[in-house]
Structure formats: structure tokens, C-alpha cells
Amino acid sequence: MVGRTDEILDALPVAATDQEAASARPPWRAAEHAASRTLLRALLREAGADLAAGPIAARPTGRPYLPDRPELGVSLSHSSGWVAAAVGTHCDVGIDVQLPSRVGDRMLRLCCSAEDAEALAAMPEDRRRREFAWIFSVQEACVKAVGQGFRGRPWNVPVALGQQAGEWEREPERVRWRAPRGRHPLPLSLAWTEHPVRDGGCSD
Template sequence: MSGRIRTPVGGVHHLVARNEEVLGALPVADADRAAAAGLPPWRAAEHLASRALLRFLLREVGEDAGGGPVAALPGGRPYLPGRPGLGVSLSHSSGWVAAAVGRGRGVGVDVQVPAVVGDRLLRLCCRPGDADVLAALPEEARRREFARVFAVQEACVKAVGEGFAGRPWTVPVPLGGRTGAWNRVRWAVARDDGDAVPVACAWTVPPVPVPVRVRRPAGP
């Protein structure tokens, strides 16, 4: 894997890579292959690549989940059955996938391949002054800067388990910002020195305590 694991804060890690690189270099768990059966080919590729990348990341940071399933809550938030103290997040965008893990806290990751953005979406997601700045940029720069903003917004609502229902466009993200905060969430945008597409990671603060099962002594 050519991607570099990023750790914006202790216990939080994320990684981004191309679908074909992941599927060409990493094994696919039987549980993931079974879950992807019946999906359209393009959707199956995203499903398998994102979960293979997550399993690789977990192994690399010492949180190997084995070959068990990566389940999802009704709203779509992924989780690892039997690992309630470990937050995970997945993202995919036009041939790219990203994965994140957070020990004892909610975590969100989002990758956004720059694309054409209309004036209505620009002004929905950005503050009025920022929207004007973006609108005046050359097309390629506007696409990339907006992709960074929206990646942060998506990562933040994922971190609190709300996804698109959390109205990501309401998360304030300043242009050019690399780190920031939104309510009880902190976020960071990866620099361009290693990633070909904008990717953002967000995590909850303070960390959520990890449940500990106390074994009671046997009776007389």
C-alpha cells in the first residue's frame, strides 16, 4: 500500500487510497465478499475496497478485528460488533476510498474527488463571503477548495453518527483551514503532499469512555 496512515490526534488514524490499489494489494475478507454479493459491480468494488482498507488500517494500528463482519446501524454508520469502544468510519468517492478508526471516540472520515459545483450548492455550504471568493476562482481551484470544505462537513457529521441527516452544509468551515472545531468535534484536513484528493478526518472530544466488563468473583 502506497498510502500513508495519518494520525491527527492520539488514538485516531485514517488512510486513503484508490479502489484498484486496495483490491490489488490487500486480501478481501469472506464476510465482506458475502455482504457485497448481489451489488452492482461498481458498488461492490467500493464496498470491498473500503472494508479491505479498514481492516488493513486496523491491523497496522494494533486493532485487528479479524475476519468478522463490518456491520452498519440503520442510519448507515459502520461499527464492529463486539468492539463498542472502537469507532470506525468509511468513505468512497469516484474510485477512491478512505477509512478511519478512533479508540474510545466517535470518528468520521470523508474523501471527495473534486467535481463541478453549482452556485446554489456553493452558497448552501459556504459562508457568503467564502462563497464569493470561491466563485471568483478558476474552475480547477474552485472545485478543489469546495471539495475540501465539503469533506470536512461530511466527516464532522459522521463523527457524531448522524451522516447526511446531520445537515453537513451547516458545519462552518473556513476557506484554507487545516484544523478546526464544530461543537464537540475536532477536525483536520490532510495536506496535499501525499494525497491526490481532499480527505478530512473528524473525532469527538472528549473521548467517549470505553466500556469495561468487570468479572465478578465466583460465589462460595
């Protein structure tokens, strides 16, 4: 599930616990913090797991989890006024939303194969930004699914230009992912593991 921060906060009630947690953050981050958790609660209600004002906690790595529903994996993402949330039943999940932005040649070479980096560099600016955002959203979603976040070196996740589904072998785990083009207003990817939820939650 994905939406604009301002639209979510206008349309849905924010739990008091989320308002309190957001209040200690800078204004721009406070809004994204509140909106992402409000979106997650809406998604949980749709899945029949209404938490009402139950806690959404975070581990030292930033990985969110639900103390009252340890069998559910959850993931949150935000990017320049957009937020996304995902829930997995008995599996870890990772979600990432990316607002396309300028990307340099060094980042292209770091995150893409040499062939794809060359193809991206030759594209018009708008298309290059969007195509790279799709690639990086997959890479971020995968490392979130294993609870690593950016520390997991997302650029090591192999994603080909235009690829919409795949797997990432990361011993001893296998991560599956989807990048459903055409279904969302901007690049958004989801990843999940084949093992049960660990440590009560998934990546942020």
C-alpha cells in the first residue's frame, strides 16, 4: 500500500501513540513517520489484524515490528512526500518506494551491471531517473526483507534493467521480489523471505 503523506494524514485518523512518537522528530520527518504508521494500521485493518492503537516498535537497526502480533512481518518506506507499508504473514517482508531523482554515473556503475549502466547513461534524463528508481527500489526492498537496510549493501542485489520479478540468493536465505510496473504512481517494490518471521518484525 502506498500514498502521499499529506493525503493520508488528511483522510485517516492518526493514533495517539503515533502522534506522540512523531512529535520528537523534525517536522518533515514527523509527517512521514505518522503517515507511514497510519498507512500500516489501515493495511492491517484490511488484512483483518486491526491493531487500533497498539504499539509499532522499532529495533536498534530501525526495523519495525508489532509486539502484539509477532507472527506478522511489517515494513515501511518513505520518499519525498510518499510513504508505503507492507505486511507479511509468517514471513519477513521489505517494501521500498522511490521518487525518481537525479542519479550520477558513479551510482549507476555501483548498482547496475556495466551493460545496464551504459544503457541508462544514454537515456533521456526523465527516463533514466525512473528506470534507475525501479532498480534501486528492488535493491532496497530486498535488504529490508533480511533486516539489514542500507547496511546490507543494496547495490549487491542483482537487478536487470526492466526486470519485474526475481530472486536474490543470500546465504542462508532466499529473497523473492516483485516490481509491479503500472500498478503504482511511482516505483515501488516488495520483497519477502522464505523463512518465518524472526525477532518479531521486519525491516524499516
